[in-house]
Amino acid sequence: SKGGREELVKGQGRGCLLKEIHLNVTDLGLGYRTKEELIFRYCSGPCYDAETNYDKILNNLTHNKKLDKDSPSRTCCRPIAFDDDLSFLDDDLEYHTLKKHSAKKCACV
Amino acid sequence: SKGGREELVKGQGRGCLLKEIHLNVTDLGLGYRTKEELIFRYCSGPCYDAETNYDKILNNLTHNKKLDKDSPSRTCCRPIAFDDDLSFLDDDLEYHTLKKHSAKKCACV
Amino acid sequence: LYFPQSTYSETIYVGQPAGAPVLQVHSMRERPSEEPYFCLSWRNIQKPPLYAAWFHLDPLTGVLYMNKTLEWTDFDSLSSSTLGYTRKLTLKVAAAPVSQKATCIHHSRVDVSLTFINATAPSCGQKMEKLCFPDGDISSHIKENRLPGALRQLRRFTHADICPNYTISYRVEAGTIEMPFAVNNATSELVVTAPVDREEKELYRLIIVCNVRTADMLHRLDTPLLINIYDEDDTAPYVNGTDSEDVLIEFSRSEGTVFGHVFVYDRDTTPSYPKDQTENKFVGTLMTNDSWIKDTFTILHGFREEKAMFGNVRGTVHEYKLSLSRNVLVDERRSVQLDYLVNDTTYPGTEGTVMLHFNITILPVPIQFSNITYIFVLSRKSSIYSQIGKVCVDNCLKFKGIDIVYQLEISDRNVSSDVLSCYTTVNVARSLEEMSGVLYVNDTKPFYRPECQELQYVLVAQEQQKQLQTKTHLLIIFDELSIKMAERPRSLTCAEKRQRGECETFKGMGAPTGRCHWRQGTDKGISENYSTCSPDLRTCPDGYCDVIESKNMSICPQDCTRVPIIGGHERGLMLGIKAGYGTCYCYSEKCFCEQDEMEEPICDDMC
């Protein structure tokens, strides 16, 4: 069903996971006027078990306010590969193609 | 001077940058008792201009509460290469080596 | 000899008796002495198909007969990948003059397509129509100007003995206009009674009446039969009105430019296929030995089919246009009469040619600034690449094939070296799509030096082929006394700014006022009127990457970018952003178009 429960993509445990959700293209908020739909896949989840010394150090330095106002990023659950492009026809019968719009593979980076 | 002003590594504009700070090993909070010091390099800064359609969509979906409680990461300024290892002698005259403790190259991922 | 039908088709059933006629092929005579001799011909003569033996053809009448009675097993013997209860059998009938009957199979052939139905013939009680006429639309064709003769058998042989005691006869319904067609009652063949002229009528719609007399009643049925009249090149080309065209060549002098046209009419048809077609082929010849004319001009020929103007019969309109095969020099002055002989090569008669005349006048184009000097006031706050104004020699916007280059020279060379160095401020570049020049700010340092007050240039325009040159004066006046170095704009791009506030305070490249300008879009969805920050709303964005903007991608990426565009957008014609959703802004590697209220990210650091 559309816009409802995200499903986990099969075969993945906990942590940084590939999830998918069935949406209308209009839900993407990119301004396209069309009735077409898509499966949007994204990466989400914690990355604790992928942290390096660098991240531990960052965590401590931020905690001890050693880095002034800087707030550098710690490991993020991000796509390392994107889905194939998505093409659709809008209400004015013009075609559009979305590139790098949906995740295909996730990892902690 | 130690622990003071971070310097920007030469030749970088705004956005996701490699910064460095002069610290004592003890400042790292890893429990080592030593008087040795290091230059700690880390990645920090905004990644707007590296965003893809995926990030814009994530932003819109999160904004419109389409992803329930999920809060997937947007582009992060992260190390894509780590500095060489750091070795030092602690107060008990034991040698230690730190791996992947400091950034060498940054990028928005 | 020629066949009056492109294909013959009939239906045969199980039980069709041996010796029964199936259909009759006709061959029309081209010369009185010709008599057709018919023969069956197969694609693979050594190994004719299984069903070849089921038929034989009367060589003189062209009537195809059954050689055997068709059995249920005959149907099954025809292997085919289809299921269905019908099989299509293809025969080929050739026709040669009797004198060449030995080589009959090598003469022109016509396809005979028989649909063999896996059922017995319908009985006498069924529709009368099936006794009279074959299924589907029926049509024939004959060539114009040919001999009379039989062109079609109207009887439906395969249904002849379904109702043995019915008598069937045909006639052509007398229409409003006289039709040169009749039925030979003895043979039930349709006959053309006189030569016909296609240029008078190319399609005859006959009504064939079939009278079926049963024991107690007379049934009258009819069906339309279309007779297409084939064309031959029997009419000469002619000109309607003028055979000449006056051509003036002035500002447009570039290779490929087309001038004027003359029409030649021909009541015959002209097939556009095959390419090197043989019918109604027109060939043209430039009637001159003057090499200058031959090297400079070429005549373009195209044709189209028309009906209305030829009395609702297809004819051809040939169009001849004069075209330049090279650029004409800017100072060329010449009057030429160019004659072009058009020859209808396939018209047998003598008057198959028409002479066309192009009276050509070539005027020289003066390269001059007639009584014009340029004065521009320039703000010292202008940033680099700001467009100051446009310069143009007389009629420059009309030039095609005349290449003008503009340059600036310093009027008074004896000024001090300090003042001399002020003159790096302005430069000129030739526009990309017309022969005007665009003045733009090339160096902003002189803006901060009080000694730079006004600049007196000599604007030089030089034509590139004959090096013709003209000059005029150009005066640039700085509007303020001087400005402090602090106000100096840095060479950055306005397009990076995503909101009005930061945009209008920002000093970007290409800004005549020194500040960027905000364009607020009002439309919903993806629109060409997207919000954006621009150095100069007169030229950016305008969907066109002009000569100054193309000097540096950061001046107006909205018109010139090739980088990926993220978010709802429509790319321009090869470059730039034609339409965008909300606000469009650009960095060096990417552009973005997104809704304004989404500006502030939820949290910078989501990790």
Place this chain on the structure above:
Amino acid sequence: RLDCVRASELCLKEPACSTKYRTMRQCVAGKESNSSVLAGLESRDECRSALDALKQSPLYNCRCKRGMKKEKNCLRIYWGIYQHLQGNDFLEDSPYEPVNSRLSDIFRLAPIYSGEPALAKENNCLNAAKACNLNDTCKKYRSAYISPCTSRVSTAEVCNKRKCHKALRQFFDKVPPKHSYGMLYCSCPVGDTSACSERRRQTIVPACSYEDKEKPNCLALQASCKSNYICRSRLADFFANCQPEPRSLSGCLKENYADCLLSYSGLIGTVMTPNYLRSPKISVSPFCDCSSSGNSKEECDRFTEFFTDNVCLRNAIQAFGNGTDVSVWQPMPPVQTTTSITTPSQRARERDRLSNVLEPEDSLYQFCGSLQAQKLKTNNTIDVLCVDPQIDPSSSNTISGNSSE
């Protein structure tokens, strides 16, 4: 049956066959450039004996498969020997192996058409596009053709037509028919407000894949198609599988809608790419017309009508749209009374009606015919005595009325 590439490899491996094959290729080359390399009478015998010998080889009846590896090479071999070896006298054969699939096999897998006919008022073409983008394979190949077909290459060129055509062929070769047909053959509600039928027309991105600066003559287009192995084969396949036969139940000579739809989709991405016309009933055409046909106007009209007015193709597209198939569909023609006098106008109306609806007597044959076909196909026992009404006069309508001369 072997494909022609395999058959040719086998033949070339076997000395006797390979010499005959080489001789025949010289005969073909000589015939086409009518400067026969082996001149004189004895060459004709050599050619003939080569042909006869090759009839025993696997080359004799070889075919090719759509989207197979080395498809173009296979078709080159097929056409190289077709005129001389196989040329049977049936309708021009198709170089492709008949698939003999059924539309019902496609419906059973289709998520969007759950067996019953697509809802009349739905925009089925939009539904098909949605279903496509929810299937990773379809989404990938759809975008893979839309990108080249909508990317301008210069201010004068709307797109790279060759790339667009290649991507379109890939789409119809690689994407399961339940999706690709869904977007190509979706049915639109009667009196559709053009959203559905316009979307269907846009499926192949006509601005790039179909339209051109000038509209050629259809015979010229056919000739240019026949000069390319892929196009020539797809056109022959279309003519073979969509050959109309008004008297048959399905309206198709081969009684197989699936094969007709497959061969129509095979034309997309060639110079003969057809598309829907803006017309109330389903009508398609390549981008050409019959102006300037000279004396070949009839031939040109016949060629175009095979597209624009083809009852077999129309029934096949409607059947897919309605979720039905050949043997299920049984049109009920209106009850018709025979009068002894038929006037031309009435006759013309009857002719139009005829092309879509079967005469009562004829349908009996078809029903029996297709039942037998079905029996063969499914070899289950269908015992229906095919009673021929003609043998039993009491069951046919008698003709009454009087006549006047």
